[in-house]
Amino acid sequence: MATTFQKCKKDKAEPCTKGRCGHPWTVRYREPGGRSGRQREKTFPSKKQAEAHGNQMEADKLQGVYLDPDRGKITVAAWWDEWLSAQILAPNTLRDYTGFAGNYLIPTLGRKTVAGVTPNDAQRVVKAMEEAGLMASTIGTRVIPMKAMFKAAVDNDRIAKDPCRGLKLPRVSSKAVDLDEIPTLPEVVRIAAEMPAEYRLNVWLISGVGVRPSEAFAASEDCCRGDVYRVYRQTTEKGDGKGNRKGLVPLKHRAAGDYREVPLARWLAGEITRHTARHGVHALLGASGLFFVTKAGELLTHEGFYYHWRQVMKKLGLKYKPHDLRHFFASTMLAAGVSLLEVSRWLGHRSIRVTADTYGHLVPDSWNRGRKAMEDAMRPQMKAIKGGAPNGPEEVAQAA
Template identity: 80%
Template sequence: MATTFQKCKNDKKNPCARIRCGHPWTVRYREPGGRSGRQREKTFPTKRQAEAHGNKMEADKLTGVYLDPDRGKITVATWWAEWLEAQVLKPNTLRDYKGFANNYLIPTIGRKTLAGVTPNDVQRVVAALSDAGLMASTIGTRVIPMKAMFKAAVENDRIAKDPCRGLKLPRVASKAVDPDDIPTLEEVVQIAGRMPDEYRLIVWLIAGSGLRPSESFGVSEDCHRGDVLRVYRQTTEKGDGKGNRKALVPLKHRAEGDYREIPLADWLGEEIDRHREQHGTYALAGATGLLFATGTGALLTHEGFYYYWRKVMKALGFFYKPHDLRHFFASTMLAAGVSLLEVSRWLGHHSIRITADTYGHLVPDSWQRGRKAMQDAMRTRFRVIRGETLSASEAVARTA
């Protein structure tokens, strides 16, 4: 059991004779393990505080939730480095995590101990992100590693409570795509017509199969499989962690070797064949059969393609982004009655909820179907309320 006492009373050279001397109180207890458990002491201003701490330590031992106080004395900066080293992350994700830590996490709370971090402290990290002018959606993404790090601290018995529980983030605006950001069929045709011939197929791939721009840059001839387009990589200009600034990496939300397949319209398959016949293929970044490259023969990324995209937008007076061609694909599929589940799978979204939040309002006739359903459900009830006479069939239906 924990023992509470005043050390001043046990001072052999000069023991304190006053009963209420005002000196601090010490609580002494053992860690789990009986007599072999490590003996610990902690000092408090009052006897009540010392006894309360001793009782808590004994209760924690009985319930199996006792934590070694020294394990929480590690600094946030040290624990972050230890936690990050244990993670298996893609090069781009690792780069983003390190950027967040170096610019926001470490400068704000890096010198505090894990045990000393409070909910207000982690809230200050969010405030630092907000003060830097980051969008609400970006802030929500940036704090993901911080929340994971503190959760791991709890799971590794470093701290008892997660300070990120109840963390308040800026309100994120609706993810629903603005119909004004969706180019029409005529506009897609105009954009493709203005694009240099060696990059025209990129416009058709994004608009015709819903690829992300970076995914279209990594398409190779083996992706064309009859009436199916299989994609399994994308290009990046953030590097692959091996010293290469531009690289081919796995698809977003996918592991190495994963892929997704999209139904391929006949006209798009013909465009792929035409492009390959006229422009050939490239062997770059350890891959062969790539359909696109820069004018200097390097791997094509956003950096190289956007130069031509901006010129086309200026010439046509448009303000679209390449990603808006994906919106054209999704809206076209939904207008044709394709289910949200299928569209979500073809777009490569992490979950159908993302698809629903972005495109759910574009499902055709949904508003009219909603009106009709409510009208059918309540028609006879309101006629009764108004005192109108029901037909025999309506009366039977109402009774049923």
């Protein structure tokens, strides 16, 4: 059991003789393990505080939730390095995590101990990102490693409570795509016509099979499989983990080797054939059959394509982004009656919820179809009931 005492009373040279001397009180207890457990002491201004701490330590031992106080004394900066070194991350993810820590986490909390971080401290990291002008959706993504790091601190018995629990994030605006962000078919055709011939196929791929721009840049001959288009990689400008700033990496939200397949329209297959006949294919970074390279013979990425895109937008007086061509693909599919589930798979969204939040309002005539379905279901029953509408489910059942 914990014992509480004043060290001044045990001073062999000059013990304190006053009854209420005002000197601090010390509580002594052992860690779990009985007599073999490490002995600890902690000092408090009052006897009441010392006894309360001792009782809490004994209760924690009985409940099996006792934590070594020294394990929480590691700084946030040191624990971040230890936690990060144990993670298996893609090169782009590692770069994002490192950037978040260097810009926000370490400057705000780096010198504090892990055990000393409070919910208010964690909230200050969010506030620092807000003040830096980060979008709400970006902040929501950036706090993911901070939450994971403190959860790991709890799991590794460094702290008892997660300071990120209940963390308040800025409200994210609606993800629903604005109709003004969806190019019309004539606009897509005009954009393709103005794009340099060697990059024109990108416009058709993004709008025709719904790939992301970076996925279109990585297109190659082996993507075309009859009437199916296979998407299995994308280009990056953030390093491929092999020493190359520009590289070919796995799909977003997917592991190496994962892929998705999209129906390939005959007209698009014809555009691919015409492109390869005119511009040939290329081999770079261990990959062959690539459709696109820059004029310098390098891998096509956003920085190379966007220059030409901006020139086309300026010439046509439009304000679209390349990604908006994906909205054209999704809206075209939904207008044709393709289910949200299929569209979600073809777009490569992490879940159908993302697709529903973005494009659910574009499902054609959903209100009318819902109204008609209920009318068709109930009309025969209503006609069978004399005197008008039933008063409840019981009358409907009786009429049936």
